[in-house]
Amino acid sequence: MATKIILDVDTGSDDAIAIMAAVLSPDIEVEAICTTWGNQCVDFTTDNTLRLLDAMGADIPVYKGCDTAMTKYLTHDYIEAKPFAPVMHDGKPVIMHSEHLDLPEAKSVPQDMPAACFYVDYLRKAKEKVTLVPVGPLTNLGLALRIAPDIVDHIEQIVIMGGGSKEANLTPCAEANIWHDPEAAEIVVQSGARLVWVPLDATHKACVTLDDCKRFRELDNFAGNFAAQQCEQRIIVHNARQPLEVPDAAAVHDALCIAYLIDESVLTDVRNCHVEIGLSGYGEGQTIIDQRAEVIAEEKNSYFAFNADRFKFVDILCDCFKNCEVK
Amino acid sequence: MSKKIILDVDTGSDDAVAIMAAILSPDIQLEAICSVVGNKDLDKTTENTLRVVELMGADVPVYRGCRTPFAKWLSSDHIVPDRRECKAKDGDKVIMIHEDYLDIPAASIKEQEIRAVEFYVKYLREASEPVTIVAVGPLTNVAAALLVDETIVDKIEEIVIMGGGYNITNTTPSAEFNIWQDPEAAQRVIHCGAKVTIVPLDATHAACITLDDCKRFREIGTVSGNFAAELCEQRIFVHNAAQPLDVPDAAAVHDALCIAYLIDPTVLKDVRHAHVDIGFRDYSEGQTIVDCRYYTEDKNCYYAFDGDRFKFADILCDLFARDLKRR
Numbered sequence: 298m299a300t301k302i303i304l305d306v307d308t309g310s311d312d313a314i315a316i317m318a319a320v321l322s323p324d325i326e327v328e329a330i331c332t333t334w335g336n337q338c339v340d341f342t343t344d345n346t347l348r349l350l351d352a353m354g355a356d357i358p359v360y361k362g363c364d365t366a367m368t369k370y371l372t373h374d375y376i377e378a379k380p381f382a383p384v385m386h387d388g389k390p391v392i393m394h395s396e397h398l399d400l401p402e403a404k405s406v407p408q409d410m411p412a413a414c415f416y417v418d419y420l421r422k423a424k425e426k427v428t429l430v431p432v433g434p435l436t437n438l439g440l441a442l443r444i445a446p447d448i449v450d451h452i453e454q455i456v457i458m459g460g461g462s463k464e465a466n467l468t469p470c471a472e473a474n475i476w477h478d479p480e481a482a483e484i485v486v487q488s489g490a491r492l493v494w495v496p497l498d499a500t501h502k503a504c505v506t507l508d509d510c511k512r513f514r515e516l517d518n519f520a521g522n523f524a525a526q527q528c529e530q531r532i533i534v535h536n537a538r539q540p541l542e543v544p545d546a547a548a549v550h551d552a553l554c555i556a557y558l559i560d561e562s563v564l565t566d567v568r569n570c571h572v573e574i575g576l577s578g579y580g581e582g583q584t585i586i587d588q589r590a591e592v593i594a595e596e597k598n599s600y601f602a603f604n605a606d607r608f609k610f611v612d613i614l615c616d617c618f619k620n621c622e623v624k
Numbered sequence: 625m626s627k628k629i630i631l632d633v634d635t636g637s638d639d640a641v642a643i644m645a646a647i648l649s650p651d652i653q654l655e656a657i658c659s660v661v662g663n664k665d666l667d668k669t670t671e672n673t674l675r676v677v678e679l680m681g682a683d684v685p686v687y688r689g690c691r692t693p694f695a696k697w698l699s700s701d702h703i704v705p706d707r708r709e710c711k712a713k714d715g716d717k718v719i720m721i722h723e724d725y726l727d728i729p730a731a732s733i734k735e736q737e738i739r740a741v742e743f744y745v746k747y748l749r750e751a752s753e754p755v756t757i758v759a760v761g762p763l764t765n766v767a768a769a770l771l772v773d774e775t776i777v778d779k780i781e782e783i784v785i786m787g788g789g790y791n792i793t794n795t796t797p798s799a800e801f802n803i804w805q806d807p808e809a810a811q812r813v814i815h816c817g818a819k820v821t822i823v824p825l826d827a828t829h830a831a832c833i834t835l836d837d838c839k840r841f842r843e844i845g846t847v848s849g850n851f852a853a854e855l856c857e858q859r860i861f862v863h864n865a866a867q868p869l870d871v872p873d874a875a876a877v878h879d880a881l882c883i884a885y886l887i888d889p890t891v892l893k894d895v896r897h898a899h900v901d902i903g904f905r906d907y908s909e910g911q912t913i914v915d916c917r918y919y920t921e922d923k924n925c926y927y928a929f930d931g932d933r934f935k936f937a938d939i940l941c942d943l944f945a946r947d948l949k950r951r
Contacts, residue, residue: 363771363772364774365771367694367695367771367808368694368695368808368812371808371811371812371904372904374905411745411772411773413741413768413771413772414741414742414745414746414772417739417741417742418738418742436771440768440771440772443690443691443692443694443741443764443768444690444739444740444741444742444768444772445739446691446692480694480695480698480808483698483699484695484698487698576695576698576699576701577699577701
C-alpha cells in the first residue's frame with residue numbers, strides 16, 4: 298500500500314527533485330504540498346512548486362505557508378548568516394536555488410487555506426495516520442503544533458531534511474533549514490512524534506554525480522531531464538564552494554527523504570538518540586546530538602541518519618523518474 | 625452602531641467581569657470568544673469561559689486556543705519568577721486571585737470544533753468590515769494567526785491589549801503577567817501594523833474597584849452585578865494582602881477596563897502615542913519597554929498611563945443594570 302504523505306517544501310532545486318520523485322513513485326501518495334519560506338520567499342517557493350506540478354500534469358493541492366520564522370527575527374540577537382555570492386560558470390552566475398525554476402509560468406493556484414491551518418484541519422479529520430515530510434524550515438509545522446497539539450496523534454512519522462552532526466552549511470554549526478527557524482524545529486522535536494532526521498551527514502554521502510545526471514537524461518523524459526539540469530547546477534556550486542568527497546557531485550538533500558520512504562535502507566548508520574536545537578548565541582540552529590553515555594544521556598526522541606548509500610539513492614531516483622510520461 | 629469585537633481571554637476572575645460587560649453592552653457586538661493558556665491552563669480557562677457565557681445565557685461561540693506560549697518554554701534560559709503567590713488566607717481558607725474554577729455551575733455548552741487560530745484566520749478573511757480584537761490574556765493566539773496569514777491585519781480595526789506596565793509590574797521586577805507569559809507573541813502583535821491600544825497596569829491599578837463599588841454592583845440585583853461583586857471582593861481580599869493599591873480596600877479588574885474603554889475611551893487617561901518593544905531575555909524578559917526618548921523609534925502603540933476609576937465603576941454599573949437575569 299502506498300504511504301500517504303504531506304510534503305512541506307521551499308522549492309528550491311533539490312525540493313523540485315523531491316517533489317518529482319514523490320509524485321512519480323507508486324509507493325507514495327502525495328496528499329498535499331505545503332510551501333514555506335526558506336531557499337526563497339514564500340511567494341517564489343509557492344510559484345516554483347506550482348510550476349513544477351503544472352509541468353508534470355500533477356493534480357495535487359498546494360497550500361501556501363508562512364513567510365517568516367516563528368520568533369527568530371523579532372530580536373536583533375541572532376547570528377547573521379553570510380550571504381553567498383553567486384558562482385561564475387562559463388561567464389554566467391550560477392546559484393544553488395534560482396528565484397524561479399526554469400519552467401513555464403504556473404497556471405494553477407494555491408488553495409485558499411493557509412498551510413498551518415491545513416495541517417490542523419487535515420490531521421484532525423484524518424482517519425489514518427499520515428507521514429509528514431518537511432524539507433524546508435519547520436515554521437508551518439511548529440505553528441500547527443501550537444494551534445492544535447493533539448494533531449500529533451494523527452502523524453505516522455515526521456521525516457525531516459535538516460540539521461547535521463559533523464556537517465553544517467550556513468553557520469559554523471548550523472544547517473540552513475534548522476537555522477532559519479530553530480524555535481519551530483524545537484517545537485517539532487518536543488512534539489512526541491516519531492522523528493527521522495535526514496541531515497547533512499547523510500545527504501552529503503548520498504550525493505549525485507555528473508555520471509548519474511547522464512543516467513537521468515538517458516531516461517529521455519521531463520523528470521529525468523529536469524532532475525539532471527537541477528543536479529548539474531548544484532554540482533557547479535558544490536564544486537566551487539563545498540566540494541564533496543566524491544568529485545563532481547552534489548547533495549540533493551530533500552530527495553533523500555523521499556528515497557527513504559521508498560526504501561529505508563538508503564539511510565545507513567541510523568542511530569536512535571536525543572536531539573535538541575540550539576536556540577541562541579553561537580549554537581543557534583545547531584542540531585545537538587546527545588553523545589553522552591547511555592546512562593546519563595537525555596531521553597531518545599529521534600532517529601538520526603549519519604550515513605547513506607549513494608548508489609541505492611540514484612537507483613531509486615531513476616526508478617521514480619522512469620515513470621514520467623511527460624516528455 | 626455597535627462595535628464588533630472578538631475577545632481573547634484566560635478566564636480568570638477579571639476576565640469573567642470583562643466577558644459579562646462585553647455581553648451586556650449595547651455598544652458592543654461580541655462575535656466570539658477565544659480562550660488561551662494564562663491565568664490557568666487551557667482546559668480551565670476554556671471551561672471557565674463557557675461557564676460565564678452560559679451563566680449570562682449568551683449565544684456567543686467559544687474557540688479553544690493555544691495550550692503553550694510560542695517559544696518561551698522551549699529553552700531553559702529564562703527567569704523563573706520568585707513569585708509571591710497571588711493569594712491570601714482567610715482563617716484556614718486560602719483565597720486566590722484566580723480560583724481554578726469560577727464558582728458558578730459547570731458548563732453544559734461546548735466550545736466550537738475549530739481552534740481559535742483557525743477561527744481568527746477564517747473569520748477575518750471573510751469579514752466584510754473591520755473588527756476589534758480585545759486580547760486580555762497572553763497574546764499567543766493573535767500572534768499565531770498573524771503569522772499564519774499576515775494579510776488579516778487589514779481586517780483589524782484595532783487591537784486592545786490588557787498587558788504590560790511601565791511604572792508597575794506584577795510577575796517579575798520588570799514584567800506584567802500577560803506579556804511575561806508570551807513575550808515573543810506580544811512583540812509580533814504590537815508590531816503587526818494595526819492600531820494597538822495598550823491597557824497596562826499603570827491604567828488598571830488607577831482604575832480600581834473598591835468595596836463600595838462592589839456594594840453598588842450587588843444592589844443592582846442582577847446575576848451579573850452579583851457575580852461581579854463576588855469576584856471583585858475576592859480580588860480586593862488578595863490585593864489587600866499581596867499587592868495593596870493607593871486606594872484602600874480596592875482591586876484592579878484589569879481586563880474589564882478594556883471593555884469600558886470601547887464604550888467610553890475617556891475612561892483611559894494620559895494615553896500617549898509611543899514606541900513600545902517587548903524585552904525577551906534575562907532580567908528584561910516580558911518587560912514592556914516604552915521609548916521615552918525625545919527622538920523615539922517609530923510609534924506603534926497607544927499606551928494608557930492612567931485610568932478614571934469613577935467612570936469605570938459607573939460604566940460597569942450601567943452594564944450590570946441591563947442584565948435581564950435577576951438574582
